[in-house]
Amino acid sequence: MLEYQQKHLILLESMFFSTGFEACKIAKELGYKVTLICRDFKLYLKNKPLNQHPLGLADFHIETETNDAKSLIQFLENYYEKNPFHGLLTFSDYYVDIAAQVATYFGFLSPSPKSVQIARNKDLSRICLLEKSVPSAKFHIVKSFAEALKAAKDIGYPCVVKPTAETSSYGVECVFNDEQLLKAFNFANSIIINERGQRREGKVLIEEYMVGEEVSVETISINGDCHVLGITSKGLTGWPNFVECEFSFPYKIPENTRNSVIDVVKSALNAIGYFHGPCHTEIKLTKEGPKVVEINPRLGGRFISKMISDSLGIDPIKEVIKLAMGDSVDLLPKRNIGTAWSAITAPSTGFLKEIKGKEEVLKSSGVEIFILNAKIGDFVRKPTNNGDTIGYIYTLGKDAADARDNLKKAREKLQLIISS
Structure with a gap:
């Protein structure tokens, strides 16, 4: 009788929010053994003990140099001898290129290192899109x-x-x-x-500067077959910076526009040679037609994975983990409802003096999650990048428009008073 061998996943680094933190939990639920490798765990723990943090769910935690693919490969070759593993994956922007190099070296399913390098470096992306005549800035x-x-x-x-x-x-x-x-x-x-x-x-x-509404297209490609999970609407704040402040999914746009957007996204992925793995491609709907803003060779950040999961019954984190491990992937929608998310940001820079409307937000129709991390007396600032978010509201609705309406009504009930 053959002895059962539990599959072993290497997770490389993480994000600072739900997508990366959920990965350990989901991989364990799938029955995989998990080793989490990080350069410095303190970066994520923020003074919390590892056993009280979502990343603590991994079976093994290793601190080693992760910024150099060659040294990481050397470390993992030695690790493999005692702890054979079957796939390697990251959910972090900063490590997608290194993960692709290492996974390819070990013969695991992965995007090609070259395609990830092009996507990760925006100058290379622009050059490639121009050479392949894909609409861009x-x-x-x-x-x-x-x-x-x-x-x-x-x-x-x-x-x-x-x-x-x-x-x-x-x-x-x-x-x-x-x-x-x-x-x-x-x-x-x-x-x-x-x-x-x-x-x-x-x-x-x-x-x-491309004028027009911005959306993102969430895809998972499997051996050259690009599966479109849907389109996410995007709101921006912090002008003249570009801070993501609101999403809704699945965003409905006219069918001809949707088809054009998807055609541009698939052309962009083909242009850079990205044929396997998740991607979050940002698009501007300009008067000349859809144009590529950025190609991100990973799942969408913030709450986008949860939005897809709640809207369609497809958990992108789970399916991407299964994809990396060579197991069958299920991208068939099980339901169709709307979701929306809003960042909470400070209206001005200063000290948080008063918070009004918290109870009203929690009671508001469709609100599933309301988190405010800032406390009275905290220094907060008008946002210049996504890291300036101090909380969020997450809503459900019968469709994306309904979820957005619920979000708007809830957000209007919250007032932050700032003193300089």
Whole structure:
């Protein structure tokens, strides 16, 4: 009789919110043994003991260097001898390229390292999309302010300044004149080492500011077959920065527009050679048609995975884990309801003096989750990136429009009083 061997998953690093934190729990529920490898667990624990944190559900916790693929491969070769594993996966933007390299080395199912590298580096993405005639923003890659001025003159104001390999809208700003350009360029160019200790190249993107509604398309590709889970609406705040403040799913747009959006997304994924794995592709609906904002070779962040799960009965985190482990994936919708999510951000920078309407929000129709992390007396700031969120509201509805309406009514009941 053959001895049963429990499948073993390596999880590389995490996100700072639900998608990454849920992965350990879901992998365990699927019956897998889990090893979580991180460079520094303190980054996630925030002074909480590991056994009281969602990441504590992993069977094994290992601290080692994760920012270098070669050294990680060497470590895992030795680890494999005593603890054979069957798949490797990350849910973190910062580690998708390293995870692809390591998974490919061990012969596991994974996106190609080259496609992930192109997606992760926005300058490479823009070049690739241009070469393959996929609609995208006009752009220049610059290394100095003189080059940035020349690029802005060519593209025209307003234009967007962004680092080539950051996440959470960090360092992304729309500028309207040379003075603003200088400030934004200097900031983006100053990000030499990111928050994970990874060194980045000294390049900055100057892009056309694309006018139009922004949406994202959530997909999971399996051996070249791109499955579209749906379209997510997106609200932005923090102007002239781009802070994600509201989502709803599944977002209904006219069928011809939807078809055009999906065609552009599939063309973009084909252009970069991304044929296997999850993707969160951001699209602007411009008057010229859909254009690619960014290709993110991972699941959508924030609450998007939960929104898909609650709306369709498809848990993207679960299915992506199964995909990485070579097990069968179920992407068939089981239901069709609407979900919506709103970030809570400070209306101005200062100290939180008073919170009004908390009980009313909790009693509001359709509200499933209401979390406010900031307390009276905390210093809060007007948002400039996704990290400035201080809470959120999550609602359900009969469809996305109904969920958005429930969200709007709940959000209007909350008032944050800030003192300078």
